[in-house]
Amino acid sequence: MKAFRQASIHSFVRSPTDPGSCLRRPCSSSHRSRLAALLAMLSFLLFSREGRATTEPLDSQVPQVIEFQVAIPREKAFSSITIELERLGGIHLVELVDDGSVSGDMPWDGVYLGRHVGEYARYVNLRLRGKPAGGESLLLFAGVVATPDRHLNEIGFQLVERREGSLDAVRSSFAYPDNRMAAVKSLYLLAGFGWGLLLLCYVGWLVSLHRKGTDK
Amino acid sequence: MTPLARNSVTLAVFSAVALIYTWPLVLHPASMALLRHFDLFGALWLLDVASSVDGHLVTTMASWPLGKELLLADSWLLLLLGRLSPSWLAPNAVASLFTMVGPVLSAWAAERLAARGLGARWPWSLMAGLAYAFSGSALAALLEGRVYVLLNPWLPLMALQILLAAGPRGGTRHGLAAGFFWVLCLLTSAYQGIVASVMLSALLACHLRRIFRRPRPWAALACLIIPAGLGYSSMILKSTARTFPQAAAYAPIQDMQSGSASLASMAAWTPDADLQNHSSTPLLGFTVLVLAMFTPLLLWRKGSHKSDPVAATALGRRLGKAPGAGHVRPDGPTSAKAGRGESAPGRGSRSIANRKRTWVCFLGIAVVAMLLSLGPTLRVISGDQGIPWLLWPLANSHVGTWFRFPVRLLWLTHLGLGTVAALGASELARRRPRLAAPLLAFCLADVLLASGVTRRTVQVPISVPSAYRQVRQEGALLDLFADFRGYSMDVGHYITDISCTYQRLHRRPLLNACLQPLVPMGPQVAVQQLLRNKLLSPESGPGVFSTLAELGVTTLVVHPDTFPTEQQEQLLSALEDQLGPPEASSRDGGEYVVAFDIQGEADDPLRAYSRILQEGWGW
Structure with missing residues (x-):
């Protein structure tokens, strides 16, 4: 094992002009200058503005997924939960479901799930509405929410009932059924x-x- | 193993950990950032405008037409690097270098402190590097975007130089080096300067007798830190005198409380911490915490060489020419004495006594910093009311307004616990190396798994909407957002700070202040508020844009998605009625923006701005 380790280190640092390992004697100046030139070239390719401009912008390489999760108290029944989403100037309606029809949703657990896929947006303007069974549509949340990740942004809400009986949607990092949160x-x-x-x-x-x- | 091989392996280990820690930043260093919040955008802007700053540290690229003074910049080191870096190096590439390379260098410096300053053996000294550079505070800095703090080998190097200065061979050069590293800590950020000052004061107190016996290193240290500290303080006081009345009106206790640690936040992270507590989870790491707790039990009785073979090998290293840590050559009478564990008089025994004082000092610093980091109230979890704690008197004074983040004192705790834990692990490994071996793996697990780093980092593209490239390239530019006071100041900071980074594309002066420490400030606040009121009111006069033209604003860029839906149409149609169709609009770069051209002459921007403030629009 020791011999293998030493051999690996020797093969890594051996230079054609310097037969010895750099670990046992000082590296030759030609080896150091070649290494420095290689590092400089790599740095330029990685970090230069010009180098970056030739590649496709990162924000358009993959579609961005925004996933909405809303946890409803068990004693409340909603016939529909919708999100009116403004994303890059376009208005979209996202229907949240709890019947298992959206992948990742566990049916009838009190957590409504919905997704929207589109181009990268740093933030979205959304309105969360819920329609209780036999009631009128309620505005539960309205505002701008940051969606910084270029892959997946999970936006969770927890519905809480205020003392006066009104319902509010409070931001949470994830949504779980009420009794397990x-x-x-x-x-x-x-x-x-x-x-x-x-x-x-x-x-x-x-x-x-x-x-x-x-x-x- | 030779010292070169050992250092190479050390750097390789830390580089591998940094690679995992920051993955996949290495694939897109110039076009991506890893963060959850918004502080990075201010740093990127600072790197970009550094070349336009004059001798008074004022730039005309922000807070147009007043100009923006950068004395309160987050990091003067960042400002200096921005000024020195070549034009082909993109600001976000510099930030990525800080993120990827900074922790490696910081970890290496902490490892050297543990090895040379406290006598921890390799590979246990690696724990000090892991505990310091990949700590919970480092992760919090990464997620918030304060990447300049990740490159901080200066703190452990300063501590090492002080220990060397207090040693038997301490000289002027050690004092000068310690002072130099203290200055670098101060330039890194104000809070790192506070942390370094606390460390410096504590170490000096621990070695007080040395100061009077051999004053030269300390005189050299004082020659550097006193003028640097006085100069820095006077510049900060001069700058804050103008903003103090506004800041003092803030509720200091609320601010200091939100910037303090709770017991739970030091123990484990929860996803809510990223959403509600600004990712402030300064995890201590249970491996180093537990090891540091037990180290006094392991080392307290080791005051003399007779019961301390580890100390004996350290003595052998000093007196003999041992090739590596923990080994003593079996030749020579001095080494033979050390091998038998016999004590030797002279400098060796004084250095061992100092070593005990040193780890006790480090442990004390760690504990005191941890207690202070809890802030004005002792809380179990962040939402608790808490009971009054050590910083309670400070919180109720105006001083608390300027010390809003006691949690940042935990850098001292990470360094102290890490170095002491490395020493304790070395001692355990002396008798039971195989049983002690998993401790390194546990430390790695704390860094990579318990911290949740791979789940918490967010990949943010660094890009600019193309509309900024299509507008007129002269005059000042005004970004128009909604009023964020209604829902979330954090979202407001996030969106407005991003707009400052767009300046690297359009190079136009902005009305935005771009660096806003506490309350939103700058001409943009007043001008935006008046413009919103005028445009969204039923009677918007035609003269509103002639004043903007007098102010020197030639382009107005609206961010419609920040406004409530019912206001967007009214806003855009009012603008089209008065300015004509938009000059450009785009839905790329992560935002939907609409740019309007404003025609007119800029006679006296300063007078126009003062008229806006004093008289309002007035017509």
Whole structure:
């Protein structure tokens, strides 16, 4: 293993004009200058404005997906949840569903899902409307939301009922069914502290072994 | 292993971690950024305008017609690099270099501090590099876009030079080097200057006796830091005197609280932290935290060589010519003594006593910084009310307005815990190398998995809407957005800061202030507000644009998607009625923008602006 490692290092740094490894003796100046020239050329190709201008713009290479998730309280029933989306000057209507017809949606779990695919937009102007069963359409959220990722942006909302009985959609990082939201949010903290506890036990055991050895 | 081989492997390891940390930035360094928030755009703008800054650090490319003073720039190092970098190097490429190479150099410097300053053995000294350069604070800086902070080897190098200055061979050159690195910390950012000052003060206090016995290194240090510190402070005070009344009206306790850590944010991240807490998750890393906690148990009794073979090998390294860390040549009487663990008088035993004082000092700095980073209230989770804590008196004073991010003191904690943990792991590995081996893997797991870095970074294209290229290329340019005070200041900052980066394409002066530390400022705020009111009111007069022309504005670029839908049509039709059809519009570069040409003579822009402020539109 040691011989293989040394051979690998020798083959990596060996220069045709310098038979020895750079690890055992100073590298020749010709080798250093060739390396410097190679690095300079790579830097120019990677970082120059001109080099960048010849490639297709990054924001048009792949379509951008914006995924909307809205978690509804179990006691509320909505006949439809829609998002009126303004994206790059065009107006689109996105219907959110909870019947499993959109991939990734779990049917009847209280989380409505919808997607819109289009060209890259740094932000969108959206209006979230919900129509309760037998009621009028309510405006739950209106505003500009940043969508910076060029691949996938997940925009989550949690519907909360205010004291006066009105409903508001509050931004959340993801949407889970109402009865699991708090548990899912706590899961990250539990995992972190669990990992810490594991490390505490392991290192504590190592320390006790060490101290036993020192005392002997 | 030779020192060259060891350093090569060290750099290779840190480079590999940095590659994973910042993937896939290496594939598109000039056209992409990795961030969740908006601070990077201000940095990109700063890099771009650096060449146009005059001797008073004022640029006319922003806050037209007043000009923008850059004394409160996020990073003077960034300003300097922007000025020195060649014109063919794109600003976002420089930012990508900071992101990819900065952590590697910072990690290497921390590793050297742990190895040379505290005596941690390789490869356990790598923990110090991982804990410092790839810490939760580093990830928070990456996600926020403060990439200039990622390149900070200056802090560990400063600490190392101070330790060397306090050692038996300390000289003037060490004091000068420490002062130089302190200045570089200050130039990196104001908060890094505060962090470096705290580290400097603590290390000096730990080695107070040395200062009086051998004053030369410290005199050299003072010769650098005193004039640099006084000069920096006077420039900042001069600049902030103008903006202080506005900033002092802010609610300081709210601001300092939002910029402080909570116990949960130091332990684990949640997706909500990226949405609601500006990605402020300064994770400590449980591996280094636990190791650092146990290090006193491992090393406290190791005061003399008789019970300290690790110290003996360190002595052997100093007195003999050992080729690498942890090895002593089995030749020579001095080395033989060290191999038997016998104590030796003279400089060796003083250096070992210093080493114990050093790791105790580092651990103390880490703990105190962690307690201070909690801010004015002690909270378990971020949304808690909390109980009054150490910085409570500061929060209720105006000083708190200018120290809004106590969480950034955690850089000291990361460095302190990392170096002490490396030392503790070295000690554990001395007897049980195979059982201690997984500790490095656990440290890597903290960096790459527990931090959630691969899930949290967002790939943002750096591009400009083509409409900016199609408009007239002279005169000032005004971007018109909606009033963001209604829903989210963060979204407002995000959109307005991006528009400043478009200047690298059109090179026109902007009314936007572009660097806005606290409250939205600059001529754009007043002009936009009055323009919105005029255009969206039922009676908009024809004279509104003649004043804009007098102000020197020749192009108005509207961002319709920022306005409520019902206002967009009214706004665009009012503009078409008065200015004619748009000169250009585009739906690329991530935005839909519509540009209008404004005809007229710019007689006296300053007078026109003061008239706007004093009299309003008036006709």
